[in-house]
Amino acid sequence: MNLMYVAVGAGIGAVGRYELTILGKRLAPIIPFGTLLINVLGALLAGVLTGMLIDNRLSLFLLTGICGGFTTFSTFTADTFVLVKNQRFGIATIYWVATVGLGIAAVVFGLWLGMLIR
Structure with a gap:
């Protein structure tokens, strides 16, 4: 049953x-604005869900499934x-720093928000 929660959530994500x-x-x-947006929104949702301390089945569906299927570290890398290969060093640096920095900020904000909701 747990596999079903993860699989359905991953498909939605x-x-x-x-x-x-x-x-x-x-x-x-x-x-790659879409990937940046996806990873930051996914980090925010992961933070909210973690802060809410949701039960295991819901966590499998929402956190492992939807967030896991939605976010994409492989596409980010x-x-x-590709940006570096195409010698777009400035854009690559901004993209990397923005993804990591905004992702961490989104998780922290999400944790805070999730604890408020709880």
């Missing part, structure tokens, strides 16, 4: 990631590599 990736490419075709 992956569809959300796909949609935001398409939107990001339309809004900012030169930079690949996007950074």
Whole structure:
């Protein structure tokens, strides 16, 4: 049963990631804005859910499933590599710093928000 919670959540998260990736490419075709947005929103949601101390089944569905299927470290690293390969060093640096910095800030804010909601 646990596998089902994770699988269904991951499918939902992956569809959300796909949609935001398409939107990001339309809004900012030169930079990987969609991936940045996805990872920061995923970090925020992970922080909120962790701060709320949700039960195990709900955690499997929301945190492991949806957040895991939604966020994408592999695309973040690949996007950074492509920017560097194309000698877009400034954009690569800004993208890397923004993703890591905003991701950490989003988790911290999410934890605080989740504890308030709890």
